[in-house]
Structures are given as structure tokens and as C-alpha cells.
Amino acid sequence: MKRIDTWLAAHAPPRFLPIYREPASLEQITQAEREIGVQFHPDLHALLSFTNGATSSSPSLAGAFGLMTLDEMVSAYKFLLEEFPGGKNLENPNHAPIDADVGVRPVWWWPKWIPFMENGGGDYLCVDMDPTAGGNLGQIVIYYHDEAFRRRDAQSIGEMFARIADGLETGTYTFNLNHRMIAKR
Template structure:
């Protein structure tokens, strides 16, 4: 994961160094362990490696040329504190049976359809409007523990983006280097041409 992230960050440094400046300092291993204990799960090693490189990102730039753009295809990397806060909020809604009357989940790939939100999903990036990219530790049959999926707050689709964090970042860096994913100006703002690096 470290090599993949290094390639990704090098691309950002060359093409939009402000994004790199928005990354936080590394998380402490004690912070990671505390979050795991509170959520009752174990983070995949690849995600722990990422947190030990950067504990998410700030939604501001020291010197801002453009409006803020999240590093993960316009999605902002969450800090450990934000990950736990998101999990606690969703867990409370689940426990209060808020999701019981929601539409049935439409799974694109091996995602369990009985959960609108699953307490074994780790939100790792957000678009700021309640839509997240998650690591799925409880996949449906045929899935992979640690697969990367979408979560939409007002849409029932749950899509498997990739079988693992490493595989996903391998595809991201490939698509950035060959120009499939790129930064563009849209209405005076700098944005990625692919939201959340979700592919087609």
C-alpha cells in the first residue's frame, strides 16, 4: 500500500500540490487501536498503513487557487475521528430501526442486500453530503473481506468498486497516469472528471 500511495501522492504533487498540502500528519497506532475497539472491528492492514501515512485530510488549503477538491475523486479522506463519528451516528440510526422502512438495497456485486447500512462497513472517504466510500468487512457470498463499496444516503444501490484497497489504488494510479482520470476546471472550480474514482 505504501508504494501505491507514494505513486498516487507523486501524481498529486505534480498536478495539484494543494491537495497534498491538505493531508494530515500520520495517525498514531494508539489512535487506530482505540477506534477499532470502539467500533468492534479490525481495520485491514492496508488501511492501517494508509492511516499511518496520513490521518485523512483537511477540507482547506493553505494557499487556495481553487475551491476545495477532495483527493479521492472529489471525495475527502476521513480522519480517524470522523470515521468513528460516522460509524457511531449510523449505528445509532440502525439501533433505532430508522432504516427498516427504506427501500431494499440493490447490490451491484457481492454486497449483502439485507443491510441499508452495515456496522462492519468502514467509511473512509465522503463527498460531504452523506455519501461515502466504505471498506466492507462483511461481504455477501463470493465477495472479499476488505472490498471497497459505495454507500449512498438516499439511493439503494451498493456497488463493489474493487476487491481490495490495494487493487483499487492500483487502478486509480493507472488511470491517473494514462489520463483516464484527470483534473479539469468546471464552472471555475478544479475537480476530478470521475467522482470517487468509481470507474464507469
């Protein structure tokens, strides 16, 4: 995150700064873990200890996905848990089966997926605390609310942000002013 922060401080227009909120306290993180009943991965702890989400003026950091606050994470988690108990879409039980990358559960949503980034349209990047065989504890799963495929985006939060930082530093990624996001050129 610090590499992305450094790049944005040098290249993002001032109206998009500051990017990050104050860090979450250990007490706030522990309370969120208690509320949802899932212990966070150390990478998520580290991210929240750096920032408790993005500011309202902040650009999206991963395509259209922006960082969520702890309160937003807990709210989204509870909503998804209610909508898809046991990973099933109860409103449409005959919907096409879910397909998934190796290591990712083929379900609508899973109670051990912790949303930490969102695009404002009901889609989330989630930290996977219960991967299947071939997966990584802490891998990043992309949850699209209207797609029947669950994809692994990265092995970890650290890997995902390193990829974005590398892309910014090499020019593969850029800050898109029109869409207020970091995206591939």
C-alpha cells in the same frame, strides 16, 4: 497512495497542497478500533499509517470522495450504527428493499462497513469487513444515503488507489480545478 501523491505534487496547484495530514499512530488506530469494535483491514491500517486523512485544502481523491480522519471515521460509524441498527432503516421500514452487487450485503448500512472516505453529503466509501459469498474481505462498498443499491467499487483499498494512480498517469483521470477533485476526463 505514493503514486497519487507524486502525481499531485507535480500537477496540482500549490494552493491544494499539502494533500495529506500526518500519519495516525498505532495507538490512535487501535483506539479507533476499540471505539467501534471492529478490527481494521491491513489495507486500512497501511492507509492510516501513511496519512490520518486529507487536509482541508486537499482535493477529493475519488470523484467527490475525500479521505476522512480517524475521528471523522469513528463519528460517521457511530452515526450510521445508530441510524441503521442491524442494517434496517427504522425511520422508514416500508422503504424499497436494498439491492446490492454480488458479495455485498443488501442492507441500508452494515456494522462491519468502516467509512474511510466521504463526500460531505452523507455518502461514504467503506471497507467491508464482512462480505457475503462472492465478496472480498476488505472490498470497498459505496454507501449512498438516499439510494437503494449498494455497489462494490473495488476489491481493496490498494486496488482502488492503483486504479486512480493508473488513470492519472495515463491521462484517463485528471485534476478538476473547478470541483477540487480527481475525476475521469
